[in-house]
Amino acid sequence: MRCCVPFAVLASLLVSGCVFSDNPPALRSLDSFKGGAACYDRETEPYTAVVDTHLHYRPFDGRAIPFNEVNDYLSQTSVRFANVYGIGQMLPANSRCSNYLKCPGTPVAPTVRNDFVNAANMLEYKPDDLHLTLSMTFTDLSDPEPTVELMKLYEKEYPGLFHWMGEVNLVKQAQFNNRHKAASPKDITKWAGFMAELKARNYPITIHSDLGNDQSPTLYLPLMEQALALYPDNKIVWAHMGLSYEQKSLPAAEHIAILSRLLDQYPNLLIDISWRILEDAYFSQWGNRPLYVDFMNHYAERILPGSDFVAFRGNNFNVYQQELDVTSRILKYLDDNAFRHIALGENYFKLLNLDYQAPMVCEAS
Template identity: 85%
Template sequence: MRRCLPCGLLVSLLLSGCASSDNTPVLRSLDSFKGESACYDRQTEPYTAVVDTHLHYRPFDGRAIPFNEVNDYLSQTSVRFANVYGIGQMLPSDSLCSNYLKCPGTPVSPTTRNDFVNAANMLEYKPDDLHLTLSMTFTDLSDPEPTVALMTLYEKEYPGLFHWMGEVNLVKQAQFNNRHKPATPQDITQWAGFMAELRARDYPITIHSDIGNDASPTLYLPLMERALALYPHNKIVWAHMGLSYEQTNMKASEHIAILSRLLDQYPNLMIDISWRILEDYYFSKAANQPLYVAFLNRYAERILPGSDFVAFRGNNFKVYQKELEATSRILQYLDDNAFRNIALGENYFKLLKLDYQAPMVCKR
């Protein structure tokens, strides 16, 4: 039986979460995930995830929290691994708008701007105590033809730096008033070139694709189903469990049935549980919670955690901390296997074939 090392030992202070003298949990270092470490004591260590797979280092308007400051936010929490997303759909550079929701009619258009800023920052400010995975977020899924050429440009300018694609929008109703158009079934067939390139590079792709809305619960589901059917060998991550603010009343049983069917049918599909909308409208409801916990336990190897924090300059560490806590809250109810795979990062390490491993959970 594995047990945490005594709190008085230095190695325990570095590698485990035993509480310090003031009862503050000691957070694990990045190095502690490089090999076998002290088991994870769920009674004394945080339930917040060690990996944030859905983190936007850049906002819609370019006025961002500095890169190093965002990294400092992570270092103050349990997070040691993160995906560096930009936001591929930006407001015009000369726009005074900072929140597209308050500026109907102002276009939010795909661009490479945020990705190149992130790449430059990674080269100049790569942290020693975090593992960051840079993602391409520029792709316009309704106009995919330029994607392969742009991927080639990225590799020329920043060789070996990008290892993920997304978050990219298949259908995002929140941006309909800002000239976003969903990709059509015909558009999806035109993804073949860049999806083949992603497979060749072994990059996952995170897709935002709303299932539907409260008036029509599965209105857009056929679009995601078509993408999965055409590209079953791609590592596809479905963002936010397919939900959105336009869909806050879906029955948990129906939602879970859709996800379960597609996970069973497509072995390369993964689901991310980012965005606090899931906690606020679904997970936290008393009747729903046991259903979602059972779902996450059942598909323990197919789930990725994330905050969906956006590094807009108006946000700060307290906002990130609250988002991380809210999006991680469901994790405290998972069984040990699911907690290790999801919260402690094992799924993420395997997906990217990283030379890291999650600690085992202490047995009691």
Template identity: 55%
Template sequence: MLAAVSVSASPAGAGTALQGCFDRAKEPYTSVVDSHLHTRPFGGQAIPYDELNGYLRKSGVRHASMYGIGQTLPVDSGCTYYLDCPGTPVVPSMRNDFVNASNYVAAPPEDPELTVSMTFLDLARPESVPDGIALYDQEFPGVFRWAGEVNLVKQALFPNHHQAATSENIKNWAPFMKVLRDRGMPITIHSDLGNDAEPTKYLHLMEETLKRYPHNKIVWAHMGLSKELATMDPDRHIRILERLLATYPRLTLDLSWRVLEDQYFSKPGVRQKYAALLDRHPTRAIPGTDFVAADNKDYQVYAEELEVTSRINKALGDKAFRGIALGENYFRLLGMDQRAPKVCKEEGKAH
């Protein structure tokens, strides 16, 4: 047996060098990948780039997708969070993507390894997207390797003038979805499943997307859950996910945002149901915090978000743990050469 990886502890649990084997009995359960990290806030000042990278290193995160937030508040609004400013429009913008790309090009860190994402895509105005991608190619050739998080429907933004994209809009995504497909570039889509009054009100929008673009690498942010959908029957939700995973082989579930833990996984008997789903589909999910790097937050906030969103990892079998917590699914999705360590086996028995 390969030697177990040795790491030092940290408040959120430390990470591991991606080599040897990973001893789950001795090492932390926190994910070494953060595939859903907003390095820029909706408005106001961000945590400085170098400082945020320090948070990742300290917490044991070795790889992260560097999302901006494409839907930004006006620079003169004085707002840092859209929920505090109902009535203030939140509209797609290139502003955060340009800052992220500029920071990355000036100082690309080796640890953590970052993947820069384009978040400006306006799914309700798809005709604007190809020219935007061409501009990014011109200004930052080869830098952007991910798309999203972009909003198909996000009910929390309705008070800020956001409207759900339509089936007609989705049909018109074809030109830019071809670009992403040709580049093997994943796209993370926020598409609320529904709300407590109508749990599957918007399911048809994600289904339309998957049906029209089955060959794109589509990541469903938060598995479709949200604060507006706190009381859905987990069995019903899991049946929907099972059906979509079986029908669309390139669909990946995003496990980011503590809402999943707070509203679903932490309820009696529910964690094991979702863990069983992930064990049945161990290659089909990726982890993330959904941390938004506004400068009124600090390391302790990030560490807590990582710990809370990683709790599901404890319930996973070894194959799903390797795929999700140790990053194998993330590496595969990006076409990276990197491999996650295998989980150490005790002689004569598995985890």
């Protein structure tokens, strides 16, 4: 472990980096990632990621934390780069429900509403000290035919503003009681139009696709395999390593074997390690952490970090700080190469061809 205080102390504090009795080093600025910055000292600087590739600025019911306030949250932590996700599947505008899990039968349907609010906020409140990448989250993967025309609408209304697609749902079991249905194999063949458009624009797409559940661990794996086989030239990011609350008991070795096989087979596939379910149910379980650390060290250039924080008005900075800390906890165990590529953002910069670079990690003293 490469941290400056004992783990027992860290576990008792909700902080985004190492704790000091005197003055901690200043958090790095956005400009410091332009190149030529001092090496990153893992013994004194935070282990939390500098990029949050999976951050929902908008919630399911539209009652969001103000855009500027979410940006303030990032500025108070190590994060300097973030994907601005909406949530493409929203509750009805006239619904009193705020948590779809507590409202079975209430539809959670794809819509452009959140994306357009995010775009308007970006134009009005674009921060100087953060680099934000706006993402299209409206796509219904089980009804993909309108997607290309809607992408054209986005480009007409907000030219040059969107550079990502997702998080979009291939299969999300948590929403089955809210009229969501998994995309079928036939549906996936109909993605060709918008996947070609994404490829032409060089936009990544983040796909939520549950691997399976505790009763049938790989039930939905064939859907993701088909998407990868049909669109191998697209930059596809598999959200949450394919895991979910419906699947908490998949043996780590089996999970890693599936991911390794697909990463080896499809060079444009990446995975994100967002959502605290990974730390709570997998990484922190007895004997699992070394397996996942070895996996991430091996595939250091294929992994993206993220909090999966949802800016619902009932949340606050302390919630964001905790989610960032929990989802970054695995990072402090990585070797220096993996830490630089994942935590310090090198994978993200290369994926989007950004004019930024991760600092080198200081040699251990």
